[in-house]
Amino acid sequence: MLLVETLSEIEDLDRSAMEKAQRKLDSLIKPPGSLGILEKIAVQLAGITGNPSPQIGEKAVIIMAGDHGVVEEGVSIAPQEVTVQMLPTFITGVAGIGVLARHAGARIVVVDVGVASTVDFPGVLRKKVKAGTGNIAKGPAMSREEAVKALEVGIQVALEEIKRGASLLATGDMGIGNTTPSSAILAAIGGYSAEEVAGRGTLVNDQVMNVKVRVINRALNVNKPDRDDGIDVLAKVGGLEIAGLAGVILGAAAKRTPVLIDGFITTAAALAACKIQPKARQYIIASHLSGEQAHRLMLEELNLTPVINLNMRLGEGTGATLTMHLIEAATKIIREMASFDEAGVSDLDDDKILS
Amino acid sequence: MLLVETLSEIEDLDRSAMEKAQRKLDSLIKPPGSLGILEKIAVQLAGITGNPSPQIGEKAVIIMAGDHGVVEEGVSIAPQEVTVQMLPTFITGVAGIGVLARHAGARIVVVDVGVASTVDFPGVLRKKVKAGTGNIAKGPAMSREEAVKALEVGIQVALEEIKRGASLLATGDMGIGNTTPSSAILAAIGGYSAEEVAGRGTLVNDQVMNVKVRVINRALNVNKPDRDDGIDVLAKVGGLEIAGLAGVILGAAAKRTPVLIDGFITTAAALAACKIQPKARQYIIASHLSGEQAHRLMLEELNLTPVINLNMRLGEGTGATLTMHLIEAATKIIREMASFDEAGVSDLDDDKILS
Numbered sequence: 276m277l278l279v280e281t282l283s284e285i286e287d288l289d290r291s292a293m294e295k296a297q298r299k300l301d302s303l304i305k306p307p308g309s310l311g312i313l314e315k316i317a318v319q320l321a322g323i324t325g326n327p328s329p330q331i332g333e334k335a336v337i338i339m340a341g342d343h344g345v346v347e348e349g350v351s352i353a354p355q356e357v358t359v360q361m362l363p364t365f366i367t368g369v370a371g372i373g374v375l376a377r378h379a380g381a382r383i384v385v386v387d388v389g390v391a392s393t394v395d396f397p398g399v400l401r402k403k404v405k406a407g408t409g410n411i412a413k414g415p416a417m418s419r420e421e422a423v424k425a426l427e428v429g430i431q432v433a434l435e436e437i438k439r440g441a442s443l444l445a446t447g448d449m450g451i452g453n454t455t456p457s458s459a460i461l462a463a464i465g466g467y468s469a470e471e472v473a474g475r476g477t478l479v480n481d482q483v484m485n486v487k488v489r490v491i492n493r494a495l496n497v498n499k500p501d502r503d504d505g506i507d508v509l510a511k512v513g514g515l516e517i518a519g520l521a522g523v524i525l526g527a528a529a530k531r532t533p534v535l536i537d538g539f540i541t542t543a544a545a546l547a548a549c550k551i552q553p554k555a556r557q558y559i560i561a562s563h564l565s566g567e568q569a570h571r572l573m574l575e576e577l578n579l580t581p582v583i584n585l586n587m588r589l590g591e592g593t594g595a596t597l598t599m600h601l602i603e604a605a606t607k608i609i610r611e612m613a614s615f616d617e618a619g620v621s622d623l624d625d626d627k628i629l630s
Numbered sequence: 631m632l633l634v635e636t637l638s639e640i641e642d643l644d645r646s647a648m649e650k651a652q653r654k655l656d657s658l659i660k661p662p663g664s665l666g667i668l669e670k671i672a673v674q675l676a677g678i679t680g681n682p683s684p685q686i687g688e689k690a691v692i693i694m695a696g697d698h699g700v701v702e703e704g705v706s707i708a709p710q711e712v713t714v715q716m717l718p719t720f721i722t723g724v725a726g727i728g729v730l731a732r733h734a735g736a737r738i739v740v741v742d743v744g745v746a747s748t749v750d751f752p753g754v755l756r757k758k759v760k761a762g763t764g765n766i767a768k769g770p771a772m773s774r775e776e777a778v779k780a781l782e783v784g785i786q787v788a789l790e791e792i793k794r795g796a797s798l799l800a801t802g803d804m805g806i807g808n809t810t811p812s813s814a815i816l817a818a819i820g821g822y823s824a825e826e827v828a829g830r831g832t833l834v835n836d837q838v839m840n841v842k843v844r845v846i847n848r849a850l851n852v853n854k855p856d857r858d859d860g861i862d863v864l865a866k867v868g869g870l871e872i873a874g875l876a877g878v879i880l881g882a883a884a885k886r887t888p889v890l891i892d893g894f895i896t897t898a899a900a901l902a903a904c905k906i907q908p909k910a911r912q913y914i915i916a917s918h919l920s921g922e923q924a925h926r927l928m929l930e931e932l933n934l935t936p937v938i939n940l941n942m943r944l945g946e947g948t949g950a951t952l953t954m955h956l957i958e959a960a961t962k963i964i965r966e967m968a969s970f971d972e973a974g975v976s977d978l979d980d981d982k983i984l985s
Contacts, residue, residue, distance in 0.1 A: 310944055310948070364659060371664075373966075377962075378958065479984060587665055587666040600733075601952065620712055628834065629836075
């Protein structure tokens, strides 16, 4: 079975490649460590790929789309049909992610893993597991079997993209109402209250916020997800696109490929993925800190530091894709800068340096 | 006289273009404001250029190089000759800024405005005002006339680059020892103590830190710079490359061109530039928060928010150049995204939105 196989393939990072990368960075014509987070990213990429001089080639943004039964509770400011309406704008490049993926030189892969209505727009991968989840305020989002199927859709798509040549993946989401299940996942896995995990999403007002808190509480009480079982959490209070995104992360980790998470929804997927296989965490790069308030708690739970913080809260993979340029910069630093010796630059005075 | 002329050309931003840009942003297929700082940058660029759909074409990084008499006090871990040794690595592209400028698609302009030794490497603009500053712990860095000359070198180079087609400038510095005068500028203009403004620079140890604090104190006491006179501050406790960089900022503002500041040294230049002509502030984009501890104070003084924070402290314009990609992203968002109407996407429910 693809999921089990994938989980067994995920290994720890290559420590030897990381040490070599660190030594190389320390030899370059700059004060030690002065490129900050770029240097840490370069070392992580060396560990992920096993190459002390890591390189980024092709890049792909994988957007998983799904609908949520819970929207009937009134948790979103956008009607459910917006999920399917947005898909063509991803393909034609006029949505936020379309513009930013073009800017990043990344291809977009749009996957219908659980949109409520029929998607017949060309260019969308048809991998529908189910036409939208059940309302988590009343019962499970999906069965355990469906959650596994959605995870495997994500794994499949990740493996295909890597086979086609992608060396860096970004994750993106589309699904009206999906901050509510993402909050529920954080509450379940991190042991937080509904008040701590609920957020403004696409800027809902206080009234809708109160609805969200009540719905998250009911989802947890009705479904009682097992916090130690990532698949159970996804099935009971998650979403089809969230499970798909968790699969993308696991697939990338199995193939030693760096994967960028985006905002609140993809990070909820990462929480579930790392519960299923904790080693996957090492292959994740947290791109940005979302404007959604509880995103910070998710990243703390994962012990990941976001590269940028631009107060964005659009989703679609926009933050992840915007960060690709910085990831590539990290690899170019380690591959293209000269050492003190090579450049004939006088070395620093060790007696004066902070030890 | 070029400086006076330039100062008189600097006007406020175009409010009408900014309002049009904001209306356009609010019509696009995304929750309002959900692209965060990118949206603010797009609006600022509209105001700077007068174009409600601003566009970035050619990009240039202007690196000003100069030496500092104060290094004889032992404030740096690198010997003074490193200033001149680094210049060829900028031109050949193997320094940090060389790699990042290539990655950004920006050209590099290296200017000798005050290097101590003779610079005969091809590709460096020879605009030396003086072969290094005087030791600010004992007297002024330079005369007022020399400060004006260095400012005008920066203005000239900025004007030339804009004439050649640059629509976005980044500023970079090279000058061993230049965190000390930059700290002194912050202390003078912001009214801070030497302890508050001194930092680790290229990671000096506690002993060198103590020297830096003493030197900054002496520089302020010996020279008594007038905090309301930016030129006086530059002449007494500044540096030739810092004055040159202040000139670049003023030149960019006069020609309604956005200019990215980098870390501690270029932000010290911005402090002086905005003291000379406060309207220049509106044309500046703060690229990153440097690892140098007092950089935060400088940005507060200028009321500017950095776009990224990667814990970098290399200088050379590396942070500014790395941010160019994000600035371009902001312009592409406003130019290339579709509106709700254009895309046929259902509008958001105003009754549920946070007002």
